[in-house]
Amino acid sequence: MVTLDQPKSNGSLYLKAALGAVPLGKRSSDIPDRAIKLDGLRVDPEHLAAYCRATGLRFSDALPLTYPFILTFPVVMQLVVARDFPFVAVGAVHAENLIERTRDISVAEPLDITAHIENLREHPKGLLVDAISEIRVGRELVWRQVTTFLHQQRTSLSGGPKAEPKPDEVPPPPLLTWRPDQKQISRYAAASGDRNPIHVSALGAKAFGFPKPIAHGMWSAAKILGAVEGRVPGKVAYAVKFGKPILLPSSVNVYADRVEGGWDLALRNPKKGYPHLTGTLR
Numbered sequence: 001m002v003t004l005d006q007p008k009s010n011g012s013l014y015l016k017a018a019l020g021a022v023p024l025g026k027r028s029s030d031i032p033d034r035a036i037k038l039d040g041l042r043v044d045p046e047h048l049a050a051y052c053r054a055t056g057l058r059f060s061d062a063l064p065l066t067y068p069f070i071l072t073f074p075v076v077m078q079l080v081v082a083r084d085f086p087f088v089a090v091g092a093v094h095a096e097n098l099i100e101r102t103r104d105i106s107v108a109e110p111l112d113i114t115a116h117i118e119n120l121r122e123h124p125k126g127l128l129v130d131a132i133s134e135i136r137v138g139r140e141l142v143w144r145q146v147t148t149f150l151h152q153q154r155t156s157l158s159g160g161p162k163a164e165p166k167p168d169e170v171p172p173p174p175l176l177t178w179r180p181d182q183k184q185i186s187r188y189a190a191a192s193g194d195r196n197p198i199h200v201s202a203l204g205a206k207a208f209g210f211p212k213p214i215a216h217g218m219w220s221a222a223k224i225l226g227a228v229e230g231r232v233p234g235k236v237a238y239a240v241k242f243g244k245p246i247l248l249p250s251s252v253n254v255y256a257d258r259v260e261g262g263w264d265l266a267l268r269n270p271k272k273g274y275p276h277l278t279g280t281l282r
Contacts, residue, residue, distance in 0.1 A: 001114075004038040007074040031129070032084045035116040036075050043071070043107045047191070054188040055222040058229055062104040065238055066222040068111075068143050069099070070192050072133035075115045076147065080131065086120055087127055087151035093198075094217040095128065096148040097240050104234040105135070105142050112136045122155040152209070171273035174253035175227060178267075180215050181249035188219045214245035220252075220277050224265050227256040232281060236262070240279035244269070252276060 043063065051067055052059040079085065080092070105111075115133040122128075128150055135143040182200075189195050197204020198214055205213045221240045225232065246252060246267070255266040265279040 002034065002036045004036060004075070004078075007038060007041070031086065031117050031120050032079075032082060034079060034082075035114060036078055038075055038113045039110075041071060041111045041113060043111070045107060048107065050191040054184070054191040055219065056226045057222060061107050063107060064222065065099060065101060065225060065232060065236065066218060068105070068133075068135055069097075069145060069147075069218055069222075071111065072113055072115060072135070072145065073193060075113050076131045076133055079115060079117050080149070085117075086129065087153070092196075093150045093152065093242075093245075094147065095150040095242055096146075097218065097221060097238075097242075098146040099238045100144045101234065101236055101238075102140070102142050105137070109137045112138075122157045123150065124155070124157045124160060126150050126152040126155060169273040171253055171268050171270065172255075174268075174270075175256050176254045177270065178223070178252045178254060179249065180219075180246055180252065182213060185213065185215050185219060185248055188216055192216070192218070194218075210245065210247070212247045214247055217242040217277070220246060220267055221279065224254060224256070224267060224277065224279065227254060227265070228263050228281065231263075237282050238279065240265075240277055242277055243275040246276050 047070075048063070048067065049059050051057075051070060052064065055064070055066075057064040057066075113133065113135055115131060117129060117131055119130040120127065128148055131145075131147040131149065133145045133147070134141060185199055189200050194216055196216075198208050198210055199205075199216050200213060202213060205211070217240070220242075221238075225238075251270050253268045253270045255264075255268065257264045262280065262282040265277070265281065267276040268274065269276065
């Protein structure tokens with residue numbers, strides 16, 4: 001267990017990530033047996049306010065459900081940018097996310113963070129790995145997250161028969177329509193500290209196979225919560241899967257359907273109906 005006195009700056013982490021992209025021999029195929037701990041973190045109200053402005057979520061005494069992702073991000077990144085990590089962090093795609101919260105968390109509470117990496121596995125599009133981050137207040141586990149990253153490369157599962165493409169479907173009328181652009185995403189990048197070049201640089205996006213910069217998955221996962229804000233209980237599980245990336249600029253249809261036990265959420269292409277995000281709140 002590595003114990004931190006304070007979180008690393010995101011700037012230094014991205015510099016380390018960029019340096020880690022320089023090939024210096026073969027990377028390990030195993031996950032390092034390492035965990036990182038940061039105790040007594042205090043929320044900066046100004047930082048929280050900037051996050052709320054970037055996502056449209058309500059600024060109050062209780063932390064938005066997705067905000068702790070930002071607090072744990074530097075701790076997780078310290079694990080991911082290490083030289084002994086199985087793949088290069090720069091260009092990795094956030095594929096899925098699961099948040100489990102046991103109760104509302106107050107801005108005033110000191111937070112103890114731990115993070116580790118597990119479950120490296122192959123996927124037809126590359127390698128998947130899970131970053132586990134947990135937040136405790138004293139001995140009480142109040143928030144837990146599984147962040148699944150995809151590093152695109154060939155694996156033993158690549159090259160198999162492709163599924164038949166689904167026909168385009170005219171999507172139903174949305175609850176509302178967003179028009180995300182680079183200005184909005186750059187604001188989120190500044191608030192979150194996630195300045196991955198695929199989100200903030202046209203050249204960086206093209207270097208990793210995207211025709212344009214793309215929106216952060218966790219920006220869309222946070223912003224869509226605004227559609228049901230005020231109706232999310234303290235104890236909740238929020239699972240999202242990210243589909244085709246949201247290219248900037250674009251239009252996106254927003255859906256929020258009440259179901260037994262919670263909500264089904266989705267972001268879809270307005271013309272072809274394919275999903276950018278599907279999520280469940282339970």
